[in-house]
Amino acid sequence: MLKDIQSGLQVSWRHLQTAHFEDGGEHGVSGMDQISNLSLAQKHRPRDLQDIIGQDEIVSFLGKQIESKNGRSVLIHGRSGCGITCIAEIYAAGLLCERPGKGPCHSCESCDAFRREIHPNLRMMRHGAVDDVRFAHQINDEVETESFGSGGLVVLIDQAQLLSERSFQILHERMGRPMKRVTYILCTNDISQIPLATMEQLYPLQVNAPTFASGTVFLERLCHAEGIESDIPALELIVERTRGSFRGIARDLEIIASRGAITEVSVLDYFRSGPAAGYVELVFQQERFEDQLKFLSAWKDEASDKIKLIRQYLGEIFEAASGLTANRPLRSLLAAEPTLAKAFSDRTLFLKAQPRAFAHRLLEIWEHGSKAEHETLLRKASEFDELLGGTKLEIADGNSRTILKPWRDAKARTKRYTENDKELGKRVDHPLNGKVIEHLPYLKAKKLWDSASFLIQNYGQFLNTRISIRHDNLTLKQSDGPAKLITDLTHELRMFIKRSVGGSDQLHWLYVHRWDDEQGLITDIVAHIPDELRDIEPWVRDRFFGNRVLAEIPKDAFSITREANHGLQGHLKLIREMCAGIDPDLSENKLFIRRAEIDIKKTGWHMAVNQTVQGSGVSRFLDTAARRQADNDLTVLSAVDDKTAQMCTGWERAEFAYRKGIIDQRLSEEHELARIYNGNDLQARRKVFHNAWRASRPFREARRPGFHNF
Known part of the structure; x- marks a missing residue:
């Protein structure tokens, strides 16, 4: 069949x-x-x-x-x-x-x-x-x-x-x-x-990418299946040097095995012969910049892959030279590459810099951004050479155009969206370029306020916690942009709360990305955290950021504020701060600022519009789809839309009590139908009930408290 x-x-x-x-x-x-x-x-x-x-x-x-x-x-x-x-x-x-x-x-x-x-x-x-x-x-x-x-x-x-x-x-x-x-x-x-x-x-x-343990087990299985003789230290060294993926460490094992026995010496010889090692050696030995560019041009890989491999190789060299790790394979690497280690140490002494800080600065040069083209690689190579040796561009024939032309003429990598798409704001995820001057638009401020109001109307909960993340103070192992970081944080925080206190896995939150002239990009998240979970800072610091940063987390990288007043006043304080980016000089915004009772002195901060697509957002339990679903029982009210309503009286609490009674009534009647009928009879009875429920909606609407009857 x-x-x-x-x-x-x-x-x-x-x-x-x-x-x-x-x-x-x-x-x-x-x-x-x-x-x-x-x-x-x-x-x-x-x-x-x-x-x-x-x-x-x-x-x-x-x-x-x-x-x-x-x-x-x-x-x-x-x-x-x-x-x-x-x-x-x-x-x-x-x-x-x-x-x-x-x-x-x-x-x-x-x-x-x-x-x-x-x-x-x-x-x-x-x-x-x-x-x-x-x-x-x-x-x-x-x-x-x-x-x-x-x-x-x-x-x-x-x-x-x-x-x-x-x-x-x-x-x-x-x-x-x-x-x-x-x-x-x-x-x-x-x-x-x-x-x-x-x-x-x-x-x-x-x-998960391979860890030291899982990567070694993976290689052991491959060696056993293929009959490859090897020792554990050599396999550990392959994992330590390759890191990226299971496919990558399998490829390196296959290449090294084709050359002979798998030993620590053969593994080190293989990695020292790689293009990333060859380029870094040229720069550390202060060969002419012209020769460095020729080497990079002959390296047949995408610019983004070159940047990634160079950064990875440098990280291992710096760990060894600075004594950042006691791992034995990297100590072997230091012994095998004394020239690079000495050059790094000499340059550190010359600049009177701390080894960790200097290594961090060099790694920053090779940070992999979302736009990694040949021009980007050229800029990074120039900065790297200048910082290590202070040398200038030396061209034997005096014609720099001949050297740079292949880089400037190289086709840019395929972009997912056209420039027109980016102008429409469909998806942009690249570093900030210059100062951002856009305020929080009125419609975004309205959406934030209405979402916070819906949190009380539909769930009976208040915003009580604020998390501020200063992205420029974080050095992440893998940077996928602020949008990805916030998505991961809210998802993992939701799972952590569910594991800790049980109950629903819903986490209600709102966020804005804003720009500060001194601190750079800041993401503010306000959320409702259950009262049973009073302190989430250790989890955020040790479990979430601890697995993502390269070094210790600076004290000012993030902050978590728990409102002392967990009721309406704390809720209003947090949502006012989120909406304070609205432009106070626009006449259409002045009414909103006055009705929301926002301190005019705290308004007017700038959004980070160049960094993310949306600039602000809400959880899916507060978004348009959730409100549309709630409308089936009772229309969700917006005090912002009703110019005669008072926005800060807490009218939503009475609405929640009324709405809960309506929902309990509907669920009770549906349960009673399921108890009495079954099969086709049940389906027919449910259809009749739902038609009657929709028809009775005007009666329910007429009896609701609303904001005028509060």
């Missing part, structure tokens, strides 16, 4: 454009020949969840979802080469497998169809196979159709960050109207490119 259904499926959902053969794989070659052409990482690609290393939480969560055969839609993200797609495919295969268990059985008809990517319940897209807008439209149309076979429908999108904005809009709209037994699996190695509205629909699963 399954094979008959497969013949009628749309081919456009299949991601491969080459023919598949029953035994020959993608290109029709024999299975043995195909395996011999694979890299180590590809040959030993995990087939089951229990084979995945270093992702215990993900394995546990997905195993339970597969076992229930009613999988949660997820967003799997992390660094490229760490198993994102592999985990997604195992999850999808397990959900579609016909047999019970916590993973695919690899032997049933469904698993065979999945392996050949012709399963009727699978919708898969890898970038480049089909037009993404067409794909999104197919999601909109085909997800409505009945799924085939015994399993639900699985929609797997790899490299989701490459979808267009229009596709995300359609996808978000489709997920906003969920159907039973439909699971969406989105994969990305750049979560900053995933719209917030889409992320809020999915359960996030962050794939």
Whole structure:
């Protein structure tokens, strides 16, 4: 039956454009020949969840979802080469497998169809196979159709960050109207490119990069499977030097093994011969800048990859030279590269600088930004050479244009959006350029105030905590921009609160990005934190930022203020501070400032509009969709819209009590229907009840307290 259904499926959902053969794989070659052409990482690609290393939480969560055969839609993200797609495919295969268990059985008809990517319940897209807008439209149309076979429908999108904005809009709209037994699996190695509205629909699963322990275990398994002789210190050194991804350390193991035995000496020889090491040696030895540029030009990698590798290599050199680590492999590195270590120490003494501070300054030069093109690499190389040696550009023939032309003429890397798109504010994520002079627009201030009001009306809660993050004072291991940092913080804080005090996993928050002439970019977040959890600062400092910063966290990197008055007055104080960026000189804003009772002396701060897309935002439990859903029972009121209303009286408390009574009444009647009726009778009775409930809405609206009856 399954094979008959497969013949009628749309081919456009299949991601491969080459023919598949029953035994020959993608290109029709024999299975043995195909395996011999694979890299180590590809040959030993995990087939089951229990084979995945270093992702215990993900394995546990997905195993339970597969076992229930009613999988949660997820967003799997992390660094490229760490198993994102592999985990997604195992999850999808397990959900579609016909047999019970916590993973695919690899032997049933469904698993065979999945392996050949012709399963009727699978919708898969890898970038480049089909037009993404067409794909999104197919999601909109085909997800409505009945799924085939015994399993639900699985929609797997790899490299989701490459979808267009229009596709995300359609996808978000489709997920906003969920159907039973439909699971969406989105994969990305750049979560900053995933719209917030889409992320809020999915359960996030962050794939960890290899740690020292997990990377070593991974290499041990590969060596055992391939019969490669090695010792543990050599494998540890590979992990220490490669770091980035499981695929990367497997590649380095394969290359080193092809040259001979895996020993510490062979590993050090391999890494010292790399292009990053060669370039750094040229600069430390103060070779002419012309020669440095020629070396960088001959290095056949993307500019962004060069910057990343140089920074990584420098970090290891500086750790050894400054005594920042007692790790034995890096001590071996210091002994093997005394010239670089001595040059670093000599330059530190010459500048009368502390080794840590000087190393930090050099690493700042090679910080990987979102715009990493050849011109960026040239600028970084010039700054690096100037700081280390103070040398000027020396060109033998006096013609600098000949040297620099290849850099200036190189094509910029493909941009996701056009300049016109950026002007429209669809998605911009780059460093600030100059002073920002835009105030908080009135509509954004209104949205913040209305969201804070809705928090009381619908949930009966008050804002009570403010978190301020000064981004310029943080030195992150991996900088994906402030938007990604705030997304991670609010998500992990929500999970921490749920683990600590239980109850609902909802976290209500609002944020603004603002610009300070002295402190740079600052993000202010105001939220409702349960009273049982009085001090979240240790968790934010040690658990959240502690895993993300390169060195100790400066005391002024962030601050957390808990309002002494946890009631209405503390709530109003926090929301007034968030709305104080409104321009006090505009006549249309003066009424809002007066009605909100905002201190005119504290107004007019500037938004960081060049740094992020939105500048401000609210949690999904307070956004437009949440308010629209709440409107089904009772219209959500806005004192800002009603010019005769008093905005700061706390009228929302009476509204919450009334709304809660209305909702309790509806739920009680629905429960009574479910107790009395079942099957088709229940559906018919519910339909009649819901029609009557909508018809009685004017009566409920007429009896509500509102802001005038407070």
